[in-house]
Amino acid sequence: RIEAVLFDLDGVLTDTAHAHYLAWKTLADEIGAPFDEKANEALKGVDRMGSLDLMLKKAPRAYDAAERQALADRKNGYYQKLIEGYGPQDLFPGAREALEACKAAGLKTALVSASRNAATLVQRLGIAELFDHVVDAGTIRRGKPDPETYLSAAAALGIDPVHCAGIEDAQAGIAGLLAARMYAVGVGDPAVLSSADAVVGGIDGLRWPRILSL
Numbered sequence: 361r362i363e364a365v366l367f368d369l370d371g372v373l374t375d376t377a378h379a380h381y382l383a384w385k386t387l388a389d390e391i392g393a394p395f396d397e398k399a400n401e402a403l404k405g406v407d408r409m410g411s412l413d414l415m416l417k418k419a420p421r422a423y424d425a426a427e428r429q430a431l432a433d434r435k436n437g438y439y440q441k442l443i444e445g446y447g448p449q450d451l452f453p454g455a456r457e458a459l460e461a462c463k464a465a466g467l468k469t470a471l472v473s474a475s476r477n478a479a480t481l482v483q484r485l486g487i488a489e490l491f492d493h494v495v496d497a498g499t500i501r502r503g504k505p506d507p508e509t510y511l512s513a514a515a516a517l518g519i520d521p522v523h524c525a526g527i528e529d530a531q532a533g534i535a536g537l538l539a540a541r542m543y544a545v546g547v548g549d550p551a552v553l554s555s556a557d558a559v560v561g562g563i564d565g566l567r568w569p570r571i572l573s574l
């Protein structure tokens with residue numbers, strides 16, 4: 361029985377996944393590293409420094425720790441510029457309704473984003489009050505695909521992980537949910553998210569009575 365639903369942010373509730381891609385793409389072009397949307401799939405859900413390391417794999421030269429920190433900060437600057445004007449209009453269709461349906465059904469909800477910008481974003485999107493818990497990405501030692509993000513949310517909600525479902529758009533997220541022994545719902549391309557327990561095209565495609573009866 362599902363008692364809590366854990367929502368990823370980027371790519372599930374709003375289209376920041378594309379903003380992250382554009383920010384990485386700008387940085388990659390500046391340093392001459394080949395990077396495209398296909399390569400970006402592996403970065404989805406992965407924390408900032410982990411994403412940087414993946415992007416730098418094809419960079420023309422190596423970067424030391426101080427340089428990598430500066431590159432990560434630069435990417436975050438580009439990203440923050442892109443999300444400056446975000447508001448409720450940037451929620452995916454059905455996102456608020458999905459959260460409200462969970463609350464109406466008596467389920468607990470949590471935000472399980474790997475993003476250090478997540479708390480700011482949910483405020484701007486006007487959905488902060490619909491979460492019982494928001495994971496602080498800054499306190500997570502091992503990010504997705506490690507299960508820590510999801511297990512910390514379950515602990516904060518006081519719900520056994522096996523009674524949690526999670527909704528994710530990233531391969532790393534589905535892997536993390538399964539490692540946490542949670543029910544994994546993928547949002548996006550079934551070919552990319554093949555290990556998920558169920559896949560829907562978008563958050564508006566989630567049939568809530570079905571999810572609730574799992």
Ligand code: G16
Nearest residue numbers: 369370404405406408473474475476
């Ligand atoms: C998101 C994105 C990732 C991003 C990460 C860290 O995770 O999917 O691409 O690298 O957050 O973001 P920031 O640089 O803002 O801390 P999620 O878990 O919401 O999909």
Ligand code: MG
Nearest residue numbers: 368370371529
């Ligand atoms: Mg995501």
